[in-house]
Amino acid sequence: MTTISAHTRIGSINRTLQFLLLHGILLAYSVLTIYPIVLVLINSFKSRQAIFRNPYALPTPETFSTVGYDTVFNRAAFPSYFVNSLIVTVVTLLLIFIIGSMASFALSEYRFRGNTLLGLYLSIGIMIPIRLGTVSLLRMLVSLGLTNTLAGLILVYTAQGLPLTIFVASQFMRDVPRDLKDAARVDGASEYRIYWLILPLVRPALATILVFNMIPVWNDLWFPLIIAPAENVKTVTLGAQVFMGQFVNDYGAVLASLSLAMIPIIILYILFSRQLIRGLTSGAVKF
Amino acid sequence: MTRKRFPTHIIVFLAPAVIIYTVFMIYPLIDSLRLSLYAPSAENPQVEEFVGFKNYETLFTDPNYAPRLQGAVKNNFIFFAVHMLVQNPVGLLLATLLTSQLTRWRGVFRTALFLPTMLSFVLVGFIWGNIILSPLWGIADDFFRTIGLGDLIQPWLGKPETALITLSLVSVWQFIGIPMMLFSAALIGISDELIEAARVDGATAWGVFWYIKFPLILPTVGIVTILTFVGNFNAFDLIYTVQGGLAGPNFATDILGTFFYRTFFGFQLQAGNPTMGATIAGVMFLIILTGVLVYLVGFQRRLTRVEY
Structure with a gap:
């Protein structure tokens, strides 16, 4: 005992x-x-x-000051950078979501000639970064008149996000029971209608995809720097980078701009994190 | 006999993705490789003419390019090595702790550990370059003094011998969330019964990890390795925000991404050279492709063979 x-x-x-x-x-x-x-x-x-x-101290009534935020809002075009970033990120995510899920549905649902080959073709972009094509991409966007436009950025980011999105989403869609779809077909639903019915069932996968696409798009510096550096289309990331160069000694303003730039992404993460974990653990990222 | 028409709805579903992906990703990648075989003509710089592999020859032998290329490739491998030796093992450790049955407040810890991964390079670069490691604020200095390692106070980012390793560690700080997430997902997938059975048989925590969990997450180890490889050989932003396009001090932190940017776009007095830029992108393409093929053929295939 x-x-x-x-x-x-x-x-x-x-x-x-x-x-x-x-x-x-x-x-x-x-x-x-x-x-x-x-x-x-x-x-x-x-x-x-x-x-x-004393950088470690919390702001006290004597040291509290919003002078940094005032500079950001009044002397820099920060609010407009913010709007640009939001437009680029939201529209890109929407496009990736709609276009990517449609393609995934077709790849997972129908047997047609070249299905496997097309799947492989679409997954090349998971491993080969789009940045390596920048020289040619810039020329093409110049000839299309898409440099210094948000549309140019959106198209590039959509292309960048599609491969992984399609890869992950089509694996998930394969797991949706056949009976469900066939029952809908018997009821006379069109193929488009069936796609629409499937979407909510693969929500965790889609959330995973959204988070993984959102972070690099919101934070990217490379493409804004190269294809959309103009003042009126600057994103927050590029804006903060340039701002740091101009206001390098105005620490308050730089810190304020950086604090503002991280808020939206953290909010979006918190909104999606539950689904993200579910998506990840249910095998969304199996290669 | 008429051929069966390809169903319209399949085309409608696939066309947008295939078109955008082909036009904005595959075509530029191929066309960029093509451009690496061209150079501005001597008579008329507006016109580009086919020169075969001459750009690659220049890149590998010209005294203006060759030392920079060698430096960038070497630095890039060091950058990758630090990620493999620090980021991925620590990421695995954190994932193991996070998924342990004993752990409380998992969600809170997970968010905390994932936080830096969500931040932009500009913010990460500023936090480390201008706040923590800056002599002006002296936060790293205070830290070393507090833990009694005052000897370690030095300009970590300013000295050529330490700048690259320091920046690599900053990048590790930022991206550790990715291996942590992927490893967590894999570890959660392991059945509890398996681990319970090993425990009953008297296996230690270390034994359970090394002989049961690790072999089971081997596919994820492969994925994390190849993602790290591709990400590192495509990196640019952090170095650019902290050290600028010249990747100082004295090119000590120059990697392929910054070398590519400088050559293609020009920097300060140096004019941009798109075709030479495309040539560097071509070299990066080859390196990444080699890594991916090694992974697919050497690693992933062997794994599937073991599974069946």
């Missing part, structure tokens, strides 16, 4: 130790990821002198 209870006691001490160690490591790493971001946020609400006097 005594040996058993001694055993369980050691066992439970071990478990407690394990529990503490495990959470200790996770907590320490979380501090490493969160603290720098918190530093940006708290200092964006402080006056310039206060930032350098």
